Amino acid sequence: xxxxxxxxxxxxxxxxxxxxxxxxxxxxxxxxxxxxxxxxxxxxxxxxxxxxxxxxxxxxxxxxxxxxxxxxxxxxxxxxxxxxxxxxxxxxxxxxxxxxxxxxxxxxxxxxxxxxxxxxxxxxxxxxxxxxxxxxxxxxxxxxxxxxxxxxxxxxxxxxxxxxxxxxxxxxxxxxxxxxxxxxxxxxxxxxxxxxxxxxxxxxxxxxxxxxxxxxxxxxxxxxxxxxxxxxxxxxxxxxxxxxxxxxxxxxxxxxxxxxxxxxxxxxxxxxxxxxxxxxxxxxxxxxxxxxxxxxx
Numbered sequence: 001x002x003x004x005x006x007x008x009x010x011x012x013x014x015x016x017x018x019x020x021x022x023x024x025x026x027x028x029x030x031x032x033x034x035x036x037x038x039x040x041x042x043x044x045x046x047x048x049x050x051x052x053x054x055x056x057x058x059x060x061x062x063x064x065x066x067x068x069x070x071x072x073x074x075x076x077x078x079x080x081x082x083x084x085x086x087x088x089x090x091x092x093x094x095x096x097x098x099x100x101x102x103x104x105x106x107x108x109x110x111x112x113x114x115x116x117x118x119x120x121x122x123x124x125x126x127x128x129x130x131x132x133x134x135x136x137x138x139x140x141x142x143x144x145x146x147x148x149x150x151x152x153x154x155x156x157x158x159x160x161x162x163x164x165x166x167x168x169x170x171x172x173x174x175x176x177x178x179x180x181x182x183x184x185x186x187x188x189x190x191x192x193x194x195x196x197x198x199x200x201x202x203x204x205x206x207x208x209x210x211x212x213x214x215x216x217x218x219x220x221x222x223x224x225x226x227x228x229x230x231x232x233x234x235x236x237x238x239x240x241x242x243x244x245x246x247x248x249x250x251x252x253x254x255x256x257x258x259x260x261x262x263x264x265x266x267x268x269x270x271x272x273x274x275x276x277x278x279x280x281x282x283x284x285x286x287x288x289x290x291x292x293x294x295x296x297x
Contacts, residue, residue, distance in 0.1 A: 006043075006044065006045035006079075006083060006088060007029070007032045007036070007044060007045075007079070009082075009086075010028075010032075010078075010079050010082045010083075011025055011028060011029060013082060014028060018171045018172070019170075019171050019172035020171070021148065021170075027071075027075075028075050028078075031071065031072045031075035031076070032044060032075065032076075032079060034072065035047075035055060035072065035075075035076060038051075038054075038055050038058065039051060039055075044079070045083055045088060045089065046089075047093060048093055049093040049094075049096065049097070051093075052076065052093055052094060052097055053097065056069060056073065056097065056100075059072070060100075066100040066101065069100040070099055070100050073094070073097065073099055073100070076094055077092075077094045080092045080093055080094050081094075107244040107247075107248065107274055107275065108236070108241055108244060109241060109244040109245040109247075109248045109249075110232070110236070110237070110241060110242075110245045112249055114230070114232055115141055115242075115245055115249075117230040117231065117232065118137055118226055118227065118230045118232065118237075119134070119137055119138065119141070120230070121226050121227075121229040121230035122134040122136075122137050122138075122226050124229070125225075125226065125229065128190075128193055128194065129222065129225075131186070131189055131190040131193050131194075132190060132205060132214070132222060133222050133223075133225070133226045134186045134189075134190075135183070135186040135187045135189070135190040135204070135205075136150065136205065136219065136222065136223075137223075137226065137242070138180070138182050138183040138186040138187075139153075139179070139183045139186070139187065140239060140242040140243065140246070141183075141242055141245065141246055142178075142179055142180040142182070142183040142246075143165065143167075143177045143178075143179060143183070143246070143263070144177070144242075144243045144246035144247055144250075144263055144264050145165075145167065145177070145243070146169065146170075146239070146240075146243065146265075147216055147219060147239035147240070148216075149167050149168075149169060150205070150219075150239070151203070151205050151213045151214055151215075151216065151219060152203070152213060153165075153203065153204040153205065154202065154203060154204065155191060155194070155195070155200070155201050155202060155203055155204050155206075156191075157204055158179070158184055158187040158188065158191070158204065163178065163179060163184070164176050164177065164178050164179060165177050165179055167265065169265035170265065170267070171267065173265060173267065175262060175263070175265045177263055187204060190204065190205075191204060194206055194210075199211065205219070219239070220238065220239075223237050223238065223239070224237070243264070244275075247260055247263075247264060247272075247275050248275055250263075251275055257269060257272050257273065257275070257276070260272055260275065
């Protein structure tokens with residue numbers, strides 16, 4: 001594997017200018033390392049369009065999923081665009097490469113009754129564990145936050161009125177999200193209980209180290225426990241499923257895509273359009289209920 005220093009400069013740019021998270025940087029690094037390994041003695045920054053086409057063909061031949069191929073190609077597109085803009089090379093060899101065709105998949109989400117069952121199960125759980133489960137579920141379902149945004153909430157984030165949250169999301173983009181009364185109350189109970197012992201936690205959802213936030217793995221285990229108590233298959237539940245549920249239920253009750261885009265913190269409306277299936281279902285019900293020809297056979 002040949003390293004020419006350009007990959008490091010690219011990753012530094014992602015961190016400094018776009019605020020890329022450590023997990024995101026690690027994924028980009030892994031993609032660039034894999035591409036570099038395929039080139040032999042050729043440095044990644046000097047790769048040609050032929051090298052890139054051969055790399056994509058090799059992935060197809062090895063049976064890589066279309067999404068994996070597409071993700072790696074996206075990494076390489078951004079890498080070579082960076083080199084072009086920095087004047088490191090005069091062209092972008094990814095320009096004419098076609099992206100793999102991705103299968104159409106709908107976001108997985110829970111029904112409203114299943115969310116109600118989850119919240120009821122969380123409220124019934126005892127102790128600090130139950131308070132964390134209840135507050136986490138209430139906030140996620142009320143706001144559609146990413147799990148990293150939830151676990152990154154400081155202990156005083158919902159203090160005072162707490163009717164809105166200022167969230168710093170992907171790429172350092174800030175957004176304002178409203179908070180329900182139930183979510184505020186659940187957060188207040190958690191904060192009150194967590195502050196009874198010292199040292200006072202720095203985060204609303206403290207981990208074993210009370211100065212650090214709860215880990216993703218710890219929160220995933222908490223969701224699994226809650227799902228089992230609610231009679232829901234734990235494999236169907238994750239923080240992202242709750243985010244999808246928030247979005248899908250909002251649209252089903254009349255929200256528009258632009259408003260949803262702002263609430264979810266999507267940079268591009270195209271990302272929010274994965275939820276158009278909900279809009280289609282709502283419009284179908286509307287036509288069936290109100291169009292004069294809908295009842296004619």
